Amino acid sequence: MRVNxxxxxxxxxxxxxxxxxxxxALEQLASGQLINMPSDNPVxxxxxxxxxxxxxxxxxxxxxxxxxxxxxxxxxxxxxSVVSSLNQAISVGTQGANGTNSAADLQxxxxxxxxxQSQVLGYANATYQGNYxxxxxxxxxxxxxxxxxxxxxxxxxxxxxxNTVQIADGDSVQINLPGSQLFQGSGGDVMGxxxxxxxxxxxxxxxxxxxxxxxxxxxVNYLSQQRVFYGSVLQQxxxxxxxxxxxxxxxxxxxxxxxxxxxxxxxxxxSQAETTQSATLAALAKVIPExxxxxxxx
Amino acid sequence: MGGTxxxxxxxxxxxxxxxxxxxxxxxxxxxxxNTPGYSREVVNLSxxxxxxxxxxxxxxxxxxxxxxxxxxxxxxxxxAEQTSQQSGAQTELNALQQIETLFSxxxxxxxxxxxxxxxxxxQLSTDPSNAALRSAVITAAQNLAVSFNQTxxxxxxxxxxxxxxxxxxxxxxNTLTQQIAQINAKVGEMQQLNQDPGSLLxxxxxxxxxxxxxxxxxxxxxxxxxxxxxxxGTALVVGNQSFALQVATGASGMQDVFSEGQDIxxxxxxxxxxxxxxxxxxxxxxxxxQLNTLASQFATSINTAQAAGFxxxxxxxxxxxxxxxxxxxxxxxxxxxDPNAIAASSDGAAGSNGNIANLMAVESTNLPSGDTPTxxxxxxxxxSGTLAAEAQAEVTATxxxxxxxxxxxxxxxxxxxxxxxxxxxNYQNAFSAAARVVSTxxxxxxxxxxxxxxxxxxx
Numbered sequence: 001m002r003v004n005x006x007x008x009x010x011x012x013x014x015x016x017x018x019x020x021x022x023x024x025a026l027e028q029l030a031s032g033q034l035i036n037m038p039s040d041n042p043v044x045x046x047x048x049x050x051x052x053x054x055x056x057x058x059x060x061x062x063x064x065x066x067x068x069x070x071x072x073x074x075x076x077x078x079x080x081s082v083v084s085s086l087n088q089a090i091s092v093g094t095q096g097a098n099g100t101n102s103a104a105d106l107q108x109x110x111x112x113x114x115x116x117q118s119q120v121l122g123y124a125n126a127t128y129q130g131n132y133x134x135x136x137x138x139x140x141x142x143x144x145x146x147x148x149x150x151x152x153x154x155x156x157x158x159x160x161x162x163n164t165v166q167i168a169d170g171d172s173v174q175i176n177l178p179g180s181q182l183f184q185g186s187g188g189d190v191m192g193x194x195x196x197x198x199x200x201x202x203x204x205x206x207x208x209x210x211x212x213x214x215x216x217x218x219x220v221n222y223l224s225q226q227r228v229f230y231g232s233v234l235q236q237x238x239x240x241x242x243x244x245x246x247x248x249x250x251x252x253x254x255x256x257x258x259x260x261x262x263x264x265x266x267x268x269x270x271s272q273a274e275t276t277q278s279a280t281l282a283a284l285a286k287v288i289p290e291x292x293x294x295x296x297x298x
Numbered sequence: 299m300g301g302t303x304x305x306x307x308x309x310x311x312x313x314x315x316x317x318x319x320x321x322x323x324x325x326x327x328x329x330x331x332n333t334p335g336y337s338r339e340v341v342n343l344s345x346x347x348x349x350x351x352x353x354x355x356x357x358x359x360x361x362x363x364x365x366x367x368x369x370x371x372x373x374x375x376x377x378a379e380q381t382s383q384q385s386g387a388q389t390e391l392n393a394l395q396q397i398e399t400l401f402s403x404x405x406x407x408x409x410x411x412x413x414x415x416x417x418x419x420x421q422l423s424t425d426p427s428n429a430a431l432r433s434a435v436i437t438a439a440q441n442l443a444v445s446f447n448q449t450x451x452x453x454x455x456x457x458x459x460x461x462x463x464x465x466x467x468x469x470x471x472n473t474l475t476q477q478i479a480q481i482n483a484k485v486g487e488m489q490q491l492n493q494d495p496g497s498l499l500x501x502x503x504x505x506x507x508x509x510x511x512x513x514x515x516x517x518x519x520x521x522x523x524x525x526x527x528x529x530x531g532t533a534l535v536v537g538n539q540s541f542a543l544q545v546a547t548g549a550s551g552m553q554d555v556f557s558e559g560q561d562i563x564x565x566x567x568x569x570x571x572x573x574x575x576x577x578x579x580x581x582x583x584x585x586x587x588q589l590n591t592l593a594s595q596f597a598t599s600i601n602t603a604q605a606a607g608f609x610x611x612x613x614x615x616x617x618x619x620x621x622x623x624x625x626x627x628x629x630x631x632x633x634x635x636d637p638n639a640i641a642a643s644s645d646g647a648a649g650s651n652g653n654i655a656n657l658m659a660v661e662s663t664n665l666p667s668g669d670t671p672t673x674x675x676x677x678x679x680x681x682s683g684t685l686a687a688e689a690q691a692e693v694t695a696t697x698x699x700x701x702x703x704x705x706x707x708x709x710x711x712x713x714x715x716x717x718x719x720x721x722x723x724n725y726q727n728a729f730s731a732a733a734r735v736v737s738t739x740x741x742x743x744x745x746x747x748x749x750x751x752x753x754x755x756x757x
Contacts, residue, residue: 004708005715006332013701038398038683039690046680048404053413053672057661060417067424129425131649139649140427161644163651165423166658175424292719 011284018277025270028261035259044258051258055251057169062244065167065237068175071128072237075176076230078126078133079223085123086190086220089116093197093213099206106209110201117194121146121154124183124191134179137161143179144191153195156180167240168247173233177226188222189215301356303739303746305349309359310735316343317729319362324721327713335504337367337711339496367496373707374503375517380703382510382568384696389573391689394581397456398682400449408449409675411442412596416661419654422642426651427610432637439618443630446593450627453586457552460578464553465545467512467571474509475526475540478502482523483538509534514568530565532557552578581685585678586627592674594626595665601633603660607641607653615641615653 004010027036038045095101096109124134125142135143135158143158158179164172183190193216200208320341330336342365346358404410418438422431481502488495506526509515514529522537533541541557548554554563555571563579566572597619604615616639622629644652664670669677 002709002714004705005712005717006708009704010701013697037395037402037686038679039395039686040683042680042683042687045401045404045683046676049409049676049679050672052404052409056410056413056417057420060420063417064420064424067421071424129428131425131427135649137643137645137647137650137652139647159645159647161647161650161652163423163426163649164655165651166420166655172655292716296719296723 007287011280011287014280015277015284018273018280022270022273022277025266025273028266029263029270032261032263033259034261041258047258048255051251051255055248055255058244058248058251061166061168062241062248064165065241065244068165068167068173069234069237071133071175072230072234074126074128075133076227076234078123079182079227079230082120082123082190083220083224083227085116085119086194086216086223089113089194089197090213090216090220092116093209093216096201097206097210097213101206103204106201106204110198113194113197113201117153117198118146120183120190120194124154124179132158133176134158134182136176136178136180137163144183151195152184152189152191153198154191156184167237168244171240173236174229175233177229182223182226185222185226187225188219190219190223193219301351301354303742305356305358307736307739307743309357310732310739312346312359312361313732314729314736316341316360316362317725317732319365320721320725321729323365324718324725328715328718328722331713331715331718335500335507336713337369337496337500338713339365339367341365364494365496366494367499368711369496369499369503370707370710373703373710374506377700377703377707378506378510378515378517380696380700381507382512382514382572384693384700385511385570386514386568386573386576387689387692387696389570390577390581391686391693393456393460393574393577394682394686394689397453397577397582397585398686400452401679401682408442408445408592409672409679411438411445412661412671412675414438415442416658419640419657422640423651423654423658426642426654427648429637432610432640432642435640436632436635436637440632440635443619443632446589446627446630450586450589450593450625453582453589454628457578457582457586460574460582461552463574464555464571464578467574468543468545468555471509471512471534471571472540472542474505474512475534475542478505478509478524478526479535479538479540481505482535486523486538510569512569513566513571528557528562528565529567530562532560532562532565550579585682588674588678588681589627590625591667592627592665592671592678593630594621594623595667596660596671597621597626597630599660599663599665600657603653603656604641606644606656608643608646608650609641610638610643610648612643612646612648615639 028034035041035045035048092109092112096106101109121144124144126133131139132141132143133139135141138158138161141157144154144156147153147155156179160178160180162174162176162178164174166172184192193212197209197212197216200212320343323339323341327338342363343360344363346361349356349358401407415435415438418431418435422428422435425431481498485495485498485502488498502524506515506517509526515526515534516529516531518525518527520537524535525533525537526535527533534543535541543562544556545553546556548561548563554561555566555575556562563575566575600619601617604618607615609615617633618639619630620633621631641657642652642654643650660671662670665674667674
């Protein structure tokens, strides 16, 4: 049977194939990626886009969590200071109510309470990164201003709105309580009780001082209950943080499964392609000069 | 006449001619061993009509009946067919490989910018009145708009450069069909004179192969000669006549191909022209369409979410993006670059982040197109990759098939040096032998001529 005497195109196309394989293996080794162009694996490439989006979302959730933690910790520790200031006011009140104090003593104790009042006011106007944290969402103005004419001795200029921040896919946390709820709540009016105590000391009426102290006591209890909110959110954030870090690892390993080069295999492919190539070249060198003319003596 | 010295001389001298002719053909085959498209020629020898002398039959030697080139028209047709598929796929591949680079990175481009835009908004939720965080949102939005613009512009400029090559390719097609028609005319003349138009057919096959690289053609042999048409039957060459294709701007604003006043653009398949038109009129518009849909629906969704909230100053949220519906991706831009304009607030207070949930919802909610923005983009990535991968697969498949067909054709028509060398030796030997016959007859004739004189001297 007659065969195609011109085998150069076949051998050349074999050589191109070998070179192509070597190129691919080399590119994979150099980039560490299986997918250098969408056509390398169209489905994988689109999965990578989604994976990348989820990963950056997760990174952002981790970022959000730690940003919000700062705010919540500030709020929590501020409230703890408020509670201890108020406890101090309660002991001053208890001392004032026992009936053994002179007018001058009462006046001194009253001044002490006034000091505590302005201290609490300061705490209620606490800021985090320039924002008033107990002003609801009206964070650019102080939450409370001193107003002796008001029944509580202060006016609340914040609002009753709250903010929530997303910390995971489908999971958001509330990050603030409005000051009106914390300090002027219906269950315990901290500001009102303080003002009542100040007024009672000014009047020198020990019974009134006693009533106001009791009032303040229940207000402190109420505030402590409210404070639990911050503690539990902080706890939630901590557990969320570790969940997000696991999620981050999962996404990274998923991306690696799609795109990561098995280095050993790529190196193996490269050396295989090189071996095939040199074998083809050796065959070519041997075969091309072979023809009948070689054997005919001139 | 048979059985005489003279007849032997005649037979031998004819044999010399025939062997000379054989050597000639062999030489021509060897000379064209590497000529592309050359079909080897063989010498068909035939015995001359024998001569009856009495009851004896004498052979009268040999003559060359025909010098024939060895070809297989069916294989040539298949090769032409595969060639046009291959060059069409290769043209598509070249264009699509440029296009897929636009979608190649998962850490840059529209996909990454979409993520960055949404993470910047998510970050803003932790401190909605923070000027730096607000600026970051504006920057991310701007990057995203620029990515949309650049991707759309690159797609369009790829489309335009393909468009430019259409008229160039049509020009080449017209030149080739003209040449083929001229050869057709000569082939017809030779065939009428019963001559073998072998070398002309080789040339014609080469031209048809070149033409096949440009567009898919079908060949039919008619009494008037070869007829060439495009895949859908538009005549290109009929006998010695060629029909030029024309190029004019069509309804789409692109260069369309016309034949005899009829727009045949959409029917052209295969070859450089078919591949170019496929990418120009189908693949790129498809991607561009998806991109425009994504840009306009994304921008509209964000603007709607903006309108549901209040900006930093407590005013109702205004549009963040603006675009021209005629080409959303290439025209999308920021309606405002004021960081305060981001409508994070749901109650009008500066510190509220209540509307960020609405803005963020755009990331996870299906657009009217049926997919989230990120998934819509991911679909485009996969689409661009699939198109290129399919073209690559077709190139590989047709290349393999062309190699095999060429092997088959080579087995029939290719020049084998070994074979030609063998023929060369055969003709050389036969020539020497015939020459020896001539000299032997010459000697004998001398002997016969000197018979009288020498015998006279001797006697």
